[in-house]
Amino acid sequence: MYDNRFGDLSYLDWLALNPYEGPAHRLRALTGTAAVLDELHSGRRTGVPVAHGDVTPATVVVRPDGSSSPADLGQLWTVDGSLIAARSTPYAAPELFLPGAVTSPAADRFAFAATVAHAALGAPPPVRFAPQGPDLQQLSEQLRTHPLCAAFPAFGHRILNALAAAPADRPSSLTTWLEALLNDLNPPTLAMTSALPPAPGAYPPPGEPLPPWSPPAKSPSGSSSGLTWVLAGVAALLAIALLAGGAWYLIAQIDEPSDGDLVVAPSRSAYASPSPSPSASPEVDDLAAARTFLSGTWEGTYRCRQGLTGLKLTVFVVDEHEVEAMFEFFPVSSNPDVPRGSFVLDGTYTATGFTLLPGHWVKRPGDYVMVGLEASFAAAAGQSIRGEVTDSACDDFQVKKTSTTTRRPPV
Numbered sequence: 001m002y003d004n005r006f007g008d009l010s011y012l013d014w015l016a017l018n019p020y021e022g023p024a025h026r027l028r029a030l031t032g033t034a035a036v037l038d039e040l041h042s043g044r045r046t047g048v049p050v051a052h053g054d055v056t057p058a059t060v061v062v063r064p065d066g067s068s069s070p071a072d073l074g075q076l077w078t079v080d081g082s083l084i085a086a087r088s089t090p091y092a093a094p095e096l097f098l099p100g101a102v103t104s105p106a107a108d109r110f111a112f113a114a115t116v117a118h119a120a121l122g123a124p125p126p127v128r129f130a131p132q133g134p135d136l137q138q139l140s141e142q143l144r145t146h147p148l149c150a151a152f153p154a155f156g157h158r159i160l161n162a163l164a165a166a167p168a169d170r171p172s173s174l175t176t177w178l179e180a181l182l183n184d185l186n187p188p189t190l191a192m193t194s195a196l197p198p199a200p201g202a203y204p205p206p207g208e209p210l211p212p213w214s215p216p217a218k219s220p221s222g223s224s225s226g227l228t229w230v231l232a233g234v235a236a237l238l239a240i241a242l243l244a245g246g247a248w249y250l251i252a253q254i255d256e257p258s259d260g261d262l263v264v265a266p267s268r269s270a271y272a273s274p275s276p277s278p279s280a281s282p283e284v285d286d287l288a289a290a291r292t293f294l295s296g297t298w299e300g301t302y303r304c305r306q307g308l309t310g311l312k313l314t315v316f317v318v319d320e321h322e323v324e325a326m327f328e329f330f331p332v333s334s335n336p337d338v339p340r341g342s343f344v345l346d347g348t349y350t351a352t353g354f355t356l357l358p359g360h361w362v363k364r365p366g367d368y369v370m371v372g373l374e375a376s377f378a379a380a381a382g383q384s385i386r387g388e389v390t391d392s393a394c395d396d397f398q399v400k401k402t403s404t405t406t407r408r409p410p411v
Contacts, residue, residue: 286351300399339365
């Protein structure tokens with residue numbers, strides 16, 4: 001498998017001999033392995049995709065210079081359905097336990113993600129039942145509480161997303177996916193968003209989307225704490241005025257305001273015979289506030305397969321229900337190889353959130369695909385939005401309002 005006369009070690013042994021290395025250093029040792037697997041899976045040199053079939057920490061070789069590659073390359077299997085898949089339970093993809101299963105590049109990608117989980121935890125992924133592969137629920141809890149991973153929730157989410165995805169949705173480039181994980185472990189300081197947003201909460205069962213971020217719930221009365229304090233202060237002032245003997249003066253002045261801008265209190269008859277208020281309903285007011293809040297230019301970042309990416313979102317509110325936006329993406333200093341591109345989104349909004357779906361490309365670089373956005377917000381809570389990029393290969397986005405300038409996206 002490998003020749004330890006020259007200092008070569010299996011990755012399993014390398015982890016045992018380097019127990020104090022941080023997760024970033026452990027992942028960098030797998031960079032060469034990711035590149036070799038990507039090349040095998042592409043079929044560029046062989047003319048047909050090739051699967052390794054048994055990617056585990058024990059079958060990865062780490063050399064003295066820190067490079068690595070898969071071992072047992074003499075037993076590679078072409079993807080023609082002629083051979084039975086190898087299965088190392090903690091690293092085996094779910095489809096390998098089906099009758100007649102064969103190995104595949106997708107199964108290799110699952111095994112590589114499970115190997116990364118082993119690297120993060122320092123132990124194999126947990127298994128509940130021997131013939132069913134890793135237990136993602138237990139793994140989620142271990143990643144959430146492990147001292148090396150607890151501070152990087154987005155890192156754990158990305159590993160779990162790869163393991164929970166359908167075979168066709170697993171990371172197509174292990175090299176790019178590994179770079180994204182390293183970005184998760186080394187979040188940069190962002191000019192527009194001030195800091196990398198935290199990931200959502202605990203990982204849900206496989207097949208369910210990550211829980212979307214939402215603002216704190218409003219109080220049942222719909223009033224804010226600030227308004228409560230204002231009303232309390234007004235009540236206290238009125239009580240002092242009454243105790244000081246000024247009540248009769250206030251009553252006498254109710255119907256004769258001296259200032260044209262003064263809001264006059266209602267008379268006693270108004271309380272005896274209530275009538276519907278001519279003012280707009282709270283729902284209409286909230287929707288108007290949402291329109292004002294959304295309309296403008298927003299800037300920040302998001303994460304997908306290519307890693308951390310800059311985002312400029314120009315939002316144009318069409319009417320009381322529809323909204324359109326120009327989605328422009330570009331490189332950031334920590335990820336300079338991302339190309340520039342733009343496309344149009346359209347969707348709907350409410351007083352507390354929006355859903356934007358891919359529309360059409362304005363400038364498409366290479367084979368990039370469009371993504372949608374979903375978010376909850378509170379118009380009175382500040383000038384920032386955080387939500388989810390609606391693609392299985394992506395995580396969250398966060399933007400901050402930089403201008404009220406807006407325009408309708410090109411048709």
